[in-house]
Amino acid sequence: MTFNYTFPPELLTRLRQARRVVALTGAGVSAESGVPTFRDAQTGLWARYRPEELATPEAFARHPERVWAWYMWRRALVRRAAPNPAHYALACMERLVPAFTLVTQNVDGLHQQAGSRRIIELHGNLMRTVCAARRHRVERWEPVPEGEVPRCPECGSLLRPDVVWFGEALPGEALDAAWQAAQEAEVMLVVGTSGVVQPAASLPLVAAEHGAYLAEINPQETALSRFMAVMLRGPAGEVLPALVRALWGKEACDTQAEGGEA
Numbered sequence: 213m214t215f216n217y218t219f220p221p222e223l224l225t226r227l228r229q230a231r232r233v234v235a236l237t238g239a240g241v242s243a244e245s246g247v248p249t250f251r252d253a254q255t256g257l258w259a260r261y262r263p264e265e266l267a268t269p270e271a272f273a274r275h276p277e278r279v280w281a282w283y284m285w286r287r288a289l290v291r292r293a294a295p296n297p298a299h300y301a302l303a304c305m306e307r308l309v310p311a312f313t314l315v316t317q318n319v320d321g322l323h324q325q326a327g328s329r330r331i332i333e334l335h336g337n338l339m340r341t342v343c344a345a346r347r348h349r350v351e352r353w354e355p356v357p358e359g360e361v362p363r364c365p366e367c368g369s370l371l372r373p374d375v376v377w378f379g380e381a382l383p384g385e386a387l388d389a390a391w392q393a394a395q396e397a398e399v400m401l402v403v404g405t406s407g408v409v410q411p412a413a414s415l416p417l418v419a420a421e422h423g424a425y426l427a428e429i430n431p432q433e434t435a436l437s438r439f440m441a442v443m444l445r446g447p448a449g450e451v452l453p454a455l456v457r458a459l460w461g462k463e464a465c466d467t468q469a470e471g472g473e474a
Contacts, residue, residue, distance in 0.1 A: 217454040220442050226425045227459055230398040231310045235302055236415055237448075238405025240430060242318045244449045245293040258282060267377045272344070276370050280361040283338065283373045290320045290338060298403065299326035301452035304465030306330055308456075313393040317405060317412050319375050332390045334382055334412055336375035345369035387411065394419040403429045404448050407436030416440075 227233065239249050250263065258266070265271050265278075272279045303326045306312040314331045316323055319338040323331055341350050343364040350371055353362040361370045376382055390412075394400065400419040407413045416426050416436055428440040429451045437443055444451050456464055 217444070217446070217451060217458070219444070219455060219458050223425070223427055223442050224458060226399050227309075227455075232313075232393075232396050233305065233309045233311070233399045233401070234313045234315060234393050234397040234415075234419065234424075235305070235401040235403055236405060236412065237302070237314065237316045237318060237323070237403045238409075238412075239318065240404025240406075241296075241298050241316075241448050242293075242320050242322060243404070244298060244447055245296045245320075245322055247290055247293045247318075247320050247322070258285065264378060267375075268379050269377055270379075272370075272372060272377070276361045276372075277359055280370075280372070281359070283375075287338060287373075290322075293320065293322065295322045295326035296449045298448035298452045299323055299328070300465070301456045302403075303327035304456050308460055308464060313397075315390045315393060315412070315415065317409065332386050332393065334376075334386055334390060336373070336383070338373055338375055340374035341371050342374045343367060343369050344372045349374065382411065390415055391418065394424070395422045397422070397424040399425045399427065401427050401429060402436060402440070403452070405430070405434070405436075407434040 243249065250267070266282045267279070299322050302314055302323065306314065306328055312330060314323060314328050315334060316331060317334050319333070319335050321337055321339045342348060343350055343366065345364070345367055346369070350364055353365055353371060356362045363369060364371055394415045395418060397419045400416055402416050405412070413436065416439060420426055420439060426440045427442045427444065428434065428437055429444045429448050431445060431447055
């Protein structure tokens, strides 16, 4: 079903004229694909653990097998998911805007699956594996019995998911790139994020300080709503495809941006 939405003329004008557009995405976009948030994934066996027992360097040092098993469980959940129309609409925008940057707090890789390429992953990627000691990526490793953690084939250190745990700093290169993109943005779309997790929540404020036009796409009010020039209330999977159609016409990108088959 096609979602009809009347967009503010100023938003459409600014997006058509802008050369540099940034989209900041959060868990709400992934949730529309059925990807549970960190806490929503804590069901069954995992419900008895606190987040700091599953996603901190200290937890990994104490119980690496538990942490590894938790993330293998989460990977299995993500593998069942597929990009939704919001992911495809953002990938479409990347092809149509001269300098489009997608900054995401999500770790599921669904933006890449939808075709986005200019992506800054602030919190890493759940589907990648790195050496815990040297943090280089590892694609293949020797299988280990269930309940054990595989080791780096180069140095023998334990392997871990390439995500930012509680208490860890964000990757400096990614954060610097996101900051620069925010400073240079003419328009920033803030999509599916609660606006409470720092430092990502500061990016729209940085963009606004440098003159960017801010538009929020979220079904609910957020901590950032009061800073927005326009607030579009609705699921990202409905609002973003409608925005693409309003800007560039129904045939701008493939039909996946409207939720159909390619």
